[in-house]
Amino acid sequence: MISRRHILGWTGALPLLAPLAASALSSACASAAGTAKSYRVDASLLSENQDSRVRNLVFHYTAVPNGLALEMLTQGQHGASAHYLVPDAALLGMSNKVYQLVPEERRAWHAGRSYWQGDRLINSSSIGIEIVNLGYPSPAEDELPLMQRQWFDFDKAQVSVVAQLAADIIARHQIPPHKVVGHSDVSPGRKVDPGPKFPWERLYRDYNIGAWPEREAVAFYLRQAPYRGDVRGLQKRLLDYGYEAPQTGTLDKESQDVVAAFQMHFRPARYDGVPDAETSAILDALLEKYFDRPRPGRAPGSKPAAPTRKDNGKGSDTWPLMP
Ligand SMILES: [Zn+2]
Known part of the structure; x- marks a missing residue:
């Protein structure tokens, strides 16, 4: 909230506004369609109070091989996408290529019905990485209890690529460790990817990616x-x-x-x-x-909170929700 005192006391930038406004009115520019606009956008006074719209990073496995995954994640009739597709180790070995299918500033359709830390629009707030891994050998295993399915391992070289890509995304958008999640975390029961073989602990220990307990x-x-x-x-x-x-x-x-x-x-x-x-x-x-949940027998706040986004709680949608 901006206080009255704040407005009355604020003189620094006001003198700038008059000439800017005058020039805006006198220099209406043409839109792409050719119709004249009666305003122009001045982006010279950017606020310090902002951050990335990306809050979560979500890992998936494709359950299908490279070619089919690319087809399903790009063609309109399938209605699904992800920002990135990391191919299997064999294809990576040939080309080292990770596919970007949706720009990071755009919404990819990877999470579906989902929830994480108060947020139900995970597609709108996340980057999605699909990793080519078949999950388990036969769709017939869909009916088996999770512990009885024969899950495929993730290849080490593939994990290394996933880690480098994820680290870049996390750094660019300042995503806290507890917002780096799997599809199964945000859609439990409905989705099981990236599955129990996904190397969460290795990502944490070797690449400082995601959350892990001490x-x-x-x-x-x-x-x-x-x-x-x-x-x-x-x-x-x-x-x-x-x-x-x-x-x-x-x-x-x-x-x-x-x-x-x-x-x-x-x-x-x-x-x-x-x-x-x-x-x-x-x-x-x-x-x-x-x-920063206090340990039994220890006073609240005696342990420093884990580092989080730069705003450290000022953004009203950080977790836990601020009053
Ligand atoms: Zn998924």
């Missing part, structure tokens, strides 16, 4: 605040981290899907959707690390 913190919460079946508390903490977790107090199908999505991301040794002590401890450790 081992010491996980051990602390396992020891000091073990999960004892408080489903409502777990649902609340999943919601606090960003997931669209039901707040029912019962472990319904939707809640299991959210837990499985969380496990595929942060505890890929077991992702059956069954809450357990380790899952809960990892969630606690992430909330402490990225949202």
Whole structure:
């Protein structure tokens, strides 16, 4: 809000406006269509209070090979796209080429019905990277429980390319670690990509990409605040981290899907959707690390908050939502 005092006391730029306004009126320019416009845009006084519209980075796997992926992500009848497509390792080995299919300032159609940290328009607020990986061998496995599917590994060379591309995007748009997510995080139950073989931990450790809990913190919460079946508390903490977790107090199908999505991301040794002590401890450790959630027995604010965007909360759509 701009205060009255602020306006009355502000004289620095006002004298500039009169000549600018006069020249704007006298120099109406022609639009592309040839009709005269009665204004011109002066972009010489840009505000310091702005940032990128891109807030999230979303990883996917294609579930189809290079050629079909390119076709499906570019041709109108499929209605899907992503900003980038990273081909499989064989094609990358031949050309080193990553495809940009949608400019970063434009909206790609990759997330569909989705939610993350209060935001339901993930397509509008994200960059999407599709990675060529078939997921699992047979569509018949769609019907199998997640743990019984034979997931394909991601090739190391391909991961290296994904990491370099992601690091560039994150730096350009100042995307915080907890907003670097998978399709399954933003659409749990509906989507399972990039799957439990996606190397989240390697991306964090080797490339400083995305969120990952500290081992010491996980051990602390396992020891000091073990999960004892408080489903409502777990649902609340999943919601606090960003997931669209039901707040029912019962472990319904939707809640299991959210837990499985969380496990595929942060505890890929077991992702059956069954809450357990380790899952809960990892969630606690992430909330402490990225949202300054105080550790039991420690005063709030005694640990510095994780670095976030330059505005550090001034933008009204940062998470947690500012009052
Ligand atoms: Zn996807």
